[in-house]
Every structure is written in C-alpha cells, then in structure tokens.
Amino acid sequence: MVLVVNETFDDSSHEDAGHPERPDRLVAARTAIDDLHLDEDLVVVPAHSATREELVRVHIGNYLDELSAYCYSGGGDIDQDTYATLNSFTIAKYAAGSGLAVIDELQRRNDGVGFVAARPPGHHALADRAMGFCLLNNVAVAAAALRSQGERVLIVDWDVHHGNGTQQIFWDVPEVLYVSTHQWPLFPGTGSVNEVGGRHATDRTVNIPLPPGATGDVVRRGIDEMAGPVIDAFDPTWVLVSAGFDAHREDPMADLRLTSGDFALMARGVSDYAPQPGRLVMFLEGGYDLDALRSSIHASLSAALGQTYDGESPSNGGPGTEQIERMRQARRSTIELLHTSDDEESTR
C-alpha cells in the first residue's frame, strides 16, 4: 500500500522563539516518514495553498480578512498561546490546503493511506477565531470539501486536547461525525460527554474525556465502546484523523500515558472504519516532544499501512476504565432528552 504525503513547504518563518509549536516538529514528522523506507511506495504530492473558496466552507470571510491583515502587517501574539508572523497566513493556507491535495491523489488511486505533515495545527481554530496554536482548521477544510462532494466523513481526533474548533464547525452538520478522545480537565475546557451535536446532528459528536494518567487500553476501550456503535451506524465513506501525539507519556503538555505502540493500535483501529483503501488521511495536530512525535508518527503510519510495528509496547492499567460505561449512559441520556424536547416542541 502506498503512503501519500504532501510536499514540504517552507514553514520556517512561522516561529516564535521558545514556543513549543515550532518548525522542528515537521522535521521530526519527515524523519518518521523516511524511517519507513517506503521507496516507490511513497507518493509525494505538491503542497496546495487553500483558496478562499475552500476556506470559507469552514471559516467566516471577515476572520480570514482579519487574519490576513494581521499577518501582513507583521503579526504578533493573538492570545497567550497563539502567535502569527508576517508569513503565517501564507503558511497556514498551505497547511489547510495540503489535505485537499492528498485527498485528490487518494481519490485518483483508490488506494493508499494519506498523511498531512503540516503546521500550524488546526483543530482548535474556530470558524471565526484563532486559538490554541491554530490559525486555520486543516482537518475541517478537508472534511468540508469531502462533504461538498456528497461524502460522509468520520473525524477521529486523538490529540490530547479536545478539538473544540472542529466540533464547533460541524456541530450541526449530519454528514460529519466527530469523535474525540482527550484529557479532562484540560485546555480548551470543552469536550464534555454531554456535548453530542446540534439539533440537526444529534449523535454526530462523541466526546470521550479521560482522566490524567489514562493509558492506551483505556483510550481504545473508550473508542470501541462509546464511539464504535455510532461509527458503525454512521457508515463513513471517508476517515480523517486529527492525529496529535501529545497524549504520549513523554509529552510535556499533558498527563496521559500513551506509548507509540498505542498509536499503532489506534491507527490500525481507525483504518478498519475506512470503507476501502484510499479513504484514510491523518493530519498532524499536536505533539511537542520530538522523539515521541517521531516514534508515534512512525508507529501510526506503519500500522495504517499494514506493516508490523515493533517499537514501544502498548500501555495499560491506567485510570478511566471504570468511567467509560457511566459516560456511555450519560451520553445516551443526553441524546434521549434532546429527542424528547424536540418531540414536545414539534407537537406544540
């Protein structure tokens, strides 16, 4: 099976001294790809700068104008976490557009696995606001493009932080199913199990908040038991992964205890949700320990390509297993309550 990745684009000028979201992260990602030794099974597609038409499917025009003006006038801190430089808008458009180029190639081949090695990351970016290191929502731009082609898109977000931007953008969109595993409580403060989607998309958001210290077995069980039946019923035609690797035990930004072996198992698991080869794309989100990032990307891609991964063993035994059934029931109750209130409203 081939791996389709985006061509390198120059992201070096989107940098803020001492900031953890830094160009070296992409160097680690590219090294992880090299480590796979794919030779002719590695397909590199030209990076694509997202057009305004592609971006306004998820971002409001005024925000794009503001962000563009802010960057081209020199940039600066947008909030306590998020920065922009003179070239950040240009770089962010390449990050947002590269997923589209990878998807085009997978559609042409009807084969392979896609990986978008791009920064800045995207899953915190809201329709009208930058936050959490994110300027444009890369995975959302790709999902919206697929939706416009009539596809049903599953987004699995295993970054340690909840992807509030992606959730918000597709909150009331029935053609997109958003599933997130994340540490709780943690930035950005959203991602409760009771957030299940809007009135037209009830059951299209599945949040699996996990306590600090949770290990890979807990994360996988959460996905299997809470999201599995919903995914099966949704029957996706595409699977996109917000692949953050900051849930790794060595990452400084959070307290989950995953290993690269866990990411391999999770990648294998999400591959099974894709209806056919050529319908799975992973998008780099977080991950700030460079060694952990490299090994975790390597593990994920190996597994998605059907290769054996013999690095770090999967982790187990952490807290959180006991709350999965409670969360599943709480989620079910919330959905039933929403349906009941909808029924009452419609009979008035």
Added chain:
Amino acid sequence: MKPFQSIAVGYDGSHDATVAARWAMEAAKDFGAVVTIVHATGLREHLHQQYVPDVTPPELIALAQECAFEESGLHWLVANGDPCSVLLRMASPPINADMLVVGSRGEGKREGLLLGSTSLEVAEHASVPVVVVPSSYVER
C-alpha cells in the same frame, strides 16, 4: 432594570486586568453584587501553572481590602481555555454572570485590531452587558 448581581472579570495578572478587577469591585459594592475573578489557563500554561484553583492570588485579596470590598463576595476561579471563551462561559451556569468586565487590552496586544483583542472579541459574542475598562481608568 434589575441591579446586577453577579459580575465576572477576566484576569491575567496584567495592569489592565488589575484595573478591570478594581472597577468591578467598586461597581459590585454599588450593586450589591458578587465578583468572580476568572483566570483562563492556556494550552502552554500546563508547562508552568501561573495560578491555581482555590488559592486567591494575594494581590487580589489586597485589592479587595483596598477597595473595601467584602472578601466573602469575591470568588476566584481558574478555568481551562482561551480568555475570550472562558469569560463568555461565565454568563452560563453555575456562575450566571449578568455582567462581564474586561481590561481594554492585555499584555502585548496591538491596538485597533479585533484579532488579538479579548475585549473586542468578548463584546462581539457576549449575551450579557460587557464593560471594557480603559487601562488609564482612575475612580473619580
């Protein structure tokens, strides 16, 4: 009009946030309101937690004493998120703030742009009145 009963203030330790907190305490005395001072814990703050829940920063206790504001009416909250989202959340349960107060500009922000301005973002999205306290404000 019903008097305001619950005022929430965004706080990041900056001069502007302190001025906003002072204004909120003075106003709360007039309204008989409680004041919730909330700090938004950003993504990077996980690396070096600046503020902790349950421990009101001493500078805010000192400020309350200076304003003769009853400490029992002062609540300290640390919440995960960006400053704008966190402050907007204060208008919902359990805080139910009926007024949001914010300094005119936090640290390192550029004037005249919506992007990067918590006060303008909050004002644009809030469901309750928002007071933006200028950094040069002095009680007259």
